[in-house]
Amino acid sequence: MSKIQFKNDISVVISGSAGQGLQTLEQLLLKIMKTSGFHVFAYSEFMSRIRGGNNSTEIRISNKRVASFVDRIDILFPIEEGSMPRLRSRITKDTLIIGRDKYIESSYKNGKYNIVLLADELSEKDSGKQIIMNIMIFGIITALTGIDINTASGFLKTYFKKLTEEKIADNIYSLNKAYEYTEVNLRPRISYPLVKHGKAFRSEILLYGSDAVSIGALAGGCSFVSSYPMSPSTGVLVYMAQKAEDSGIVVEQAEDEISAVNMAIGAWYAGARAMVTTSGGGFALMTEGLSLAGAIESPIVIHLAQRPGPATGLPTRTEQADLLMALYAGHGEFPRVILSPGTKDEAVTLACNAFNIADKYQVPVFILTDQYFLDSANNLSLIDFSKLKEKKYFIKTAPGYKRHSFTKNGISPRGIPGYGTGIVCADSDEHDEADYITEDPDTRMRMVNKRLKKLSAMTGDTIQPKLTGSKKYKYLIVGWGSTSGTINEAIKLIGNNDLAFLHFNQLYPLPDKTMSLLKKAKKTIILEQNATSQFAKIIRSETGHVFDYSILKYDGMPFSVEEIVKKIKKCIK
Amino acid sequence: MSKIQFKNDISVVISGSAGQGLQTLEQLLLKIMKTSGFHVFAYSEFMSRIRGGNNSTEIRISNKRVASFVDRIDILFPIEEGSMPRLRSRITKDTLIIGRDKYIESSYKNGKYNIVLLADELSEKDSGKQIIMNIMIFGIITALTGIDINTASGFLKTYFKKLTEEKIADNIYSLNKAYEYTEVNLRPRISYPLVKHGKAFRSEILLYGSDAVSIGALAGGCSFVSSYPMSPSTGVLVYMAQKAEDSGIVVEQAEDEISAVNMAIGAWYAGARAMVTTSGGGFALMTEGLSLAGAIESPIVIHLAQRPGPATGLPTRTEQADLLMALYAGHGEFPRVILSPGTKDEAVTLACNAFNIADKYQVPVFILTDQYFLDSANNLSLIDFSKLKEKKYFIKTAPGYKRHSFTKNGISPRGIPGYGTGIVCADSDEHDEADYITEDPDTRMRMVNKRLKKLSAMTGDTIQPKLTGSKKYKYLIVGWGSTSGTINEAIKLIGNNDLAFLHFNQLYPLPDKTMSLLKKAKKTIILEQNATSQFAKIIRSETGHVFDYSILKYDGMPFSVEEIVKKIKKCIK
Amino acid sequence: MNSVFDFKDTVDIAWCPGCGNFSILKALKLAINELNIAQDKLVMVSGIGQAAKTPQYIRANFFNGLHGRSLPAATGIKASNPELTVIAVSGDGCTYGEGGNHFIHTIRRNPDITNIVHNNMVYGLTKGQASPTSERGFKTPVQVTGVYLEPFNPMAVAVSLNASFVARAYAADIEQTKEIIKKAVNNRGYSLVDIFQPCVSFNKINTYQWYKENTYYLDNNHDPYDREKAMHLAFENNRFPLGIFYINNTNKTFEENLPAYKDNKLPLFQRSNIRKKIKEFLD
Amino acid sequence: MNSVFDFKDTVDIAWCPGCGNFSILKALKLAINELNIAQDKLVMVSGIGQAAKTPQYIRANFFNGLHGRSLPAATGIKASNPELTVIAVSGDGCTYGEGGNHFIHTIRRNPDITNIVHNNMVYGLTKGQASPTSERGFKTPVQVTGVYLEPFNPMAVAVSLNASFVARAYAADIEQTKEIIKKAVNNRGYSLVDIFQPCVSFNKINTYQWYKENTYYLDNNHDPYDREKAMHLAFENNRFPLGIFYINNTNKTFEENLPAYKDNKLPLFQRSNIRKKIKEFLD
Numbered sequence A, B: 001m002s003k004i005q006f007k008n009d010i011s012v013v014i015s016g017s018a019g020q021g022l023q024t025l026e027q028l029l030l031k032i033m034k035t036s037g038f039h040v041f042a043y044s045e046f047m048s049r050i051r052g053g054n055n056s057t058e059i060r061i062s063n064k065r066v067a068s069f070v071d072r073i074d075i076l077f078p079i080e081e082g083s084m085p086r087l088r089s090r091i092t093k094d095t096l097i098i099g100r101d102k103y104i105e106s107s108y109k110n111g112k113y114n115i116v117l118l119a120d121e122l123s124e125k126d127s128g129k130q131i132i133m134n135i136m137i138f139g140i141i142t143a144l145t146g147i148d149i150n151t152a153s154g155f156l157k158t159y160f161k162k163l164t165e166e167k168i169a170d171n172i173y174s175l176n177k178a179y180e181y182t183e184v185n186l187r188p189r190i191s192y193p194l195v196k197h198g199k200a201f202r203s204e205i206l207l208y209g210s211d212a213v214s215i216g217a218l219a220g221g222c223s224f225v226s227s228y229p230m231s232p233s234t235g236v237l238v239y240m241a242q243k244a245e246d247s248g249i250v251v252e253q254a255e256d257e258i259s260a261v262n263m264a265i266g267a268w269y270a271g272a273r274a275m276v277t278t279s280g281g282g283f284a285l286m287t288e289g290l291s292l293a294g295a296i297e298s299p300i301v302i303h304l305a306q307r308p309g310p311a312t313g314l315p316t317r318t319e320q321a322d323l324l325m326a327l328y329a330g331h332g333e334f335p336r337v338i339l340s341p342g343t344k345d346e347a348v349t350l351a352c353n354a355f356n357i358a359d360k361y362q363v364p365v366f367i368l369t370d371q372y373f374l375d376s377a378n379n380l381s382l383i384d385f386s387k388l389k390e391k392k393y394f395i396k397t398a399p400g401y402k403r404h405s406f407t408k409n410g411i412s413p414r415g416i417p418g419y420g421t422g423i424v425c426a427d428s429d430e431h432d433e434a435d436y437i438t439e440d441p442d443t444r445m446r447m448v449n450k451r452l453k454k455l456s457a458m459t460g461d462t463i464q465p466k467l468t469g470s471k472k473y474k475y476l477i478v479g480w481g482s483t484s485g486t487i488n489e490a491i492k493l494i495g496n497n498d499l500a501f502l503h504f505n506q507l508y509p510l511p512d513k514t515m516s517l518l519k520k521a522k523k524t525i526i527l528e529q530n531a532t533s534q535f536a537k538i539i540r541s542e543t544g545h546v547f548d549y550s551i552l553k554y555d556g557m558p559f560s561v562e563e564i565v566k567k568i569k570k571c572i573k
Numbered sequence C, D: 001m002n003s004v005f006d007f008k009d010t011v012d013i014a015w016c017p018g019c020g021n022f023s024i025l026k027a028l029k030l031a032i033n034e035l036n037i038a039q040d041k042l043v044m045v046s047g048i049g050q051a052a053k054t055p056q057y058i059r060a061n062f063f064n065g066l067h068g069r070s071l072p073a074a075t076g077i078k079a080s081n082p083e084l085t086v087i088a089v090s091g092d093g094c095t096y097g098e099g100g101n102h103f104i105h106t107i108r109r110n111p112d113i114t115n116i117v118h119n120n121m122v123y124g125l126t127k128g129q130a131s132p133t134s135e136r137g138f139k140t141p142v143q144v145t146g147v148y149l150e151p152f153n154p155m156a157v158a159v160s161l162n163a164s165f166v167a168r169a170y171a172a173d174i175e176q177t178k179e180i181i182k183k184a185v186n187n188r189g190y191s192l193v194d195i196f197q198p199c200v201s202f203n204k205i206n207t208y209q210w211y212k213e214n215t216y217y218l219d220n221n222h223d224p225y226d227r228e229k230a231m232h233l234a235f236e237n238n239r240f241p242l243g244i245f246y247i248n249n250t251n252k253t254f255e256e257n258l259p260a261y262k263d264n265k266l267p268l269f270q271r272s273n274i275r276k277k278i279k280e281f282l283d
């Protein structure tokens, strides 16, 4: 076998069962690689079970920024019997497979694949001491990437500082074994170094999508979270709960999603800035509450973490198929805003601004994410907190205050009870300016108009879509949300001068530049992780624009860079 | 004052408080007029309260078919202090106002209006006997329309047969007084007869919208109704409950709408044909259940009775603003059908077919109505029950049966537990053909495709829109649901040879003739009872067609014929 | 009576003449007046129904939300600003039917709010269907053969969930109802006051007369801290006891349990942004 | 054991090794086998959660619906075809949390179904948040300072609502659990079997050991027809009683109450269309 020559960007995949500690390994690798000066990206795909089954974690280690999932596997660690079958389409002759004999599918043992066998005794026990599989893998990768053993062991000692001395020693023992092993068995077979070190990003931060949304929310002044656990939205609930005491915010697990959304609306009424975090099924239950927010013009921020439906669907998988539901959920007519981050930075900014927009216009604001986005991590430069502002819009009331007074732009000054001497009322029935129930047709019409008028008022705060790639494009790919990293990497790889990518952060109301940007292209391509091309439907119903091609995926797995490259090439040739 | 000359079509409005018995009066008049050979129409607008406030009932009595609300009031009976202010815009110099002095607003007492004062003693008591106001009004109208006193008193005796002898006598006494009064006070002031009698429709039936939906459902084999009361959908629940024992069907008031929809889906699973009847807010709560139906491909019929939102809105008023919610409700992607009746006949047919379509394609089917439709009544020719068929599609299972087997058109034979020897399974998680949970991407994709494929299979059963008016139209009005009667009457009144009306019974999937019919027009006009023109949005997002004008109303009151005439005229001149 | 909670102009009250709701409104207004609650610190929260219109007739802050959802909204309000006095008021259908899940879990959560339930054993606003508390055999246009579900027993359920304060009152007795409401509002924690309320339009069984004959007041001998005794009273359905069934003040309130209020008593809206602290979270 | 309810091939069960669910599955399969329930007349209904996967492992008809909604679906199934044996099985979160409203109203409605609740006092499938039955102080990633809500007491609530059959079992005792399930299935009406179930992954407090130490079986002296006694047992939380707490067979079942089955016992799917009758309705 020839020597393997890695590029400055490797993709390591560890494939095991739930309960084998893939998550810890992912954490360890992300952290050490980042502090050692690599760019990193990680994504886990996992089954809806606590133990067993087969899950896999992809970790990319690179000297360029990486923020997307690739099919390519440079190094594969199968760590249980079922590790390889689900990855078949991704394993090639270039993949370095490192694992115990029994975990390597026999069809790969034909001499054509790069297999490095971990001796049984090495991988599990050696001279009475346990070899810890996770640490072994950690050691092999750190060794291969040229991180010296002292750095690695120092890192482990800090990471595991809460463990007993003995356990720490076990870890260090496994680490040493891994370095030895790499030197003897792997070095000779691959060219070194794998990647170059960087420096600038040593001080960068590592964020999962869930963290990014949570941090953004906190920066936006989120002070109240009421939710009910549901994958993949629970990460945000957990993050907020963990920080509740430190941040002085209220975080409550409600008995159901209906309670969650009504608590949140109550909280806004009383002056808090509230968010709910949920997934499709949970949100479906909140839609009556959404309509309540619409009626009483309550701000509310809804983190809607998408997963494949309908119904329970694939609880731990990814999809972007709840956009039209978000847009038209709730009975009756009222405005709303839908935002969707593509990068972790965007998530921080959008989540922060979601609170300001909600407060300013007194409308529901959605942060639309998905499992792929939330459960993937990468490093990013320090957040500029000075740019993240909490802007409060409520006022101190005076006697005679009317909560829903008619104004030119439809926005009535929002008072809260107990702040000022006015009386603050909210009624879900159609109401007059002071919220007393009315059935007067004229007042009704004016109230509808007032509420809908806010849609125009909002245009000033619209977030325009981001164009990357060729400025003089002929082909324009349109995407939204979590696909942005993958599409960006794909178009760079394609390197076509006629090609550009338009990434939408704000999906509704549509940014006003939409049509002009679309028109400039000869051919437009919509790329969405759903089966019915929901964003294209919105664009058509709002602008009339019809896409020439659509690239859709809805099998629960995220788009890979390779897949997008292939599909785009088909459209533009 | 000159003599009043009525056309062969009069509109009588009685305006009183809740609790004054307007409903009984409406019943009495509808019945006697119909059996006497008049065409009739009635619509009540009422406040969301049990006693007090001001409500009004319009009853049209005509020798042509009438099925729509008019602003015009030919005869007005104000029966309480607040009777007239809310009707100001509809009272003209041609209106004959009959009532007690104190109920007539002073501004009308300037000699320019046609007022007939009911003497106080007449209207309330006379020689110790109570004059019953309802019967008095009943008598005046029957007398004016030339129904002889014997017919009228015979009718009352039958209608009130369950009352005591004494009470019946009181009624007859009031009736006699009314006839006397009409002869002396009214005859001299109006030309006679008001309208001509018909014959053919004597044997016709009288239906409210609620009745029509219920009867259609029963004809379609509906055997299970689980719902939670909510205006204006409760009429259907009540109708079905009243007939439950006679029909051998299950009707249950659930603890909430979530329970209702899940019971109904369980019922279909076990072989029943189930329906829920609800309004916007209740339906919002059912949307997770809708998605469940989508996932397990359960048929379900949803009667969605619209009222103005958002939230509680105007509980007893009318609107058509839940269409987009119905179309996109529920997380994930799955097909559905949305039907909406314009006439009572259509309601019977559509409600019946809703069950067949739901069963055949195993999808949710909506019957979209609104308060105006449900709470208005008119006579119609006897339903041809031979045309209403219940078509059952479930099969007897054999061992090895798989509930969600892949088939060419996406429809899997539907078994039910306990019928045949197969095992019938349904799982809300993504599943394989036999409903065992799977996370296999390939199976997932095939299942999504299978479900969505049914949309194409359905085209054969699509209900095409109905064209009335000029065949060679230049101007085409498009409407859906409850507005059809009013639009039809309006375009007849306009009598423009370039004008036609396209009425949609099926709103989704869009009938295939839609585009060709729209294209033929020079100008297209959408008419909807909502603020954002929801059906136009669907048409644009599905076909690209953009309407030239839109006529929208969203103040809670139904469109009147006059209003539509005026607004259409503006568009076509 | 004249208080800050009255309106200057006469209000058109949407209830039927003779409805028990009028007495409850009166008792409630007397209670909050006598308790000297500041008008701008009182929030009336309700769902949808006839009873739920109550806040419309009291001159104070109100939040009239969705049918069945008064308790979560009230919980969110109280937790965001514990300085407010929060009274949730709604019907039996709203609270025990559509809102049943919130009823049981709000009791468990124990926010310091008062929950007044106008229990007329019927759905008033939607014109007379059975409510969870309707008695067996009660006939309505939907319950054609009469109710066949076991009546929901709010007293028993509240005691079984170890609620902080559980009482029953009778609308027509304004004086006693007022007293009970005052105690409920003063109680620290979730306080339930279920009030028997005649509905003259749709409940022809449980009339003023019926309540008079079928209720009696608990005397001073009843120890409200005795849970099993309270449960025994809750099971009584020959004649229904009125008064305070149960008090349990061993548990902290929801707000007291919230880490957000551990060191900082300010309502949420008065707190400043923790943007600076977030940097620490990023370790 | 080998029965029609087993699969021919081995099934990949998605539970963690050592989970109490395995024992419940075993007890349940033994019970239905010993009761000689026809495979094609049995419908297993569930919601979503770890417990709710149970029907996937029994070779019979099943309906796995939405989280929290097993009981309405089961009610709809049973009411449409009373010839079916309907067993609803789900977790404590599903049944008492998200599904709490259906729990209380299904008890009131009293369909002839059996409701098995795997009570592990935690949300398993979503990775260990508190459930309504979690004990005070139970710490989780969301309940950071420990649970501060009063634990939901399913026994007490069921008895307070006068349920038809109320029992508690313990997963690891397969023999007793089986016996209790058999009695529940045989009971005519709504039968609750709450089963203490160790969750080895997320509940490190209520372990096998803990249950052993904190439970005891009711002896023959307990009269399950004595409601107040049953309530007394339900309140016990020093050591938790196991066995049948309460039986109430004075009420008809939902299906028996339905006018649809008054003269006609056929399941709905076997009935013929009443189109001809409708003409009469049009009078």
Ligand SMILES: Cc1ncc(C[n+]2csc(CCOP(=O)(O)OP(=O)(O)O)c2C)c(N)n1
Pocket (backbone or CB within 6 Å): B228, B229, B230, B231, B257, B281, B282, B285, B312, C048, C049, C050, C051, C052, C067, C090, C091, C092, C093, C094, C095, C098, C118, C120, C122, C123, C124, C125, C126, C131
């Ligand atoms: C989600 C939803 N479902 C149903 C309704 C219709 N609704 C309004 S009030 C009501 C019942 C009211 O009964 P109750 O709470 O007992 O109050 P009451 O009118 O008797 O005082 C119902 C079913 C609604 N507004 N929202």
Ligand SMILES: Cc1ncc(C[n+]2csc(CCOP(=O)(O)OP(=O)(O)O)c2C)c(N)n1
Pocket (backbone or CB within 6 Å): A228, A229, A230, A231, A257, A281, A282, A285, A312, D048, D049, D050, D051, D052, D067, D090, D091, D092, D093, D094, D095, D098, D118, D120, D122, D123, D124, D125, D126, D131
């Ligand atoms: C509407 C909705 N909300 C939330 C979820 C997510 N969810 C799935 S299972 C579960 C909790 C399961 O707990 P439990 O019922 O106790 O079952 P266990 O896993 O412990 O057996 C939750 C919250 C969901 N599927 N649907």
Ligand code: SF4
Pocket (backbone or CB within 6 Å): B050, B051, C014, C015, C016, C018, C019, C020, C021, C050, C051, C120, C124, C125, C198, C199, C200, C201, C202
């Ligand atoms: S319907 Fe009943 S509860 Fe409602 S206002 Fe009238 S009497 Fe009172």
Ligand code: SF4
Pocket (backbone or CB within 6 Å): A050, A051, D014, D015, D016, D018, D019, D020, D021, D050, D051, D120, D124, D125, D198, D199, D200, D201, D202
């Ligand atoms: S998480 Fe707990 S309940 Fe779920 S399978 Fe594992 S041990 Fe059992």
Ligand SMILES: [Mg+2]
Pocket (backbone or CB within 6 Å): C049, C091, C092, C093, C118, C119, C120, C121, C122, C123, C124, C131
């Ligand atoms: Mg009530």
Ligand SMILES: [Mg+2]
Pocket (backbone or CB within 6 Å): D049, D091, D092, D093, D118, D119, D120, D121, D122, D123, D124, D131
């Ligand atoms: Mg559990």
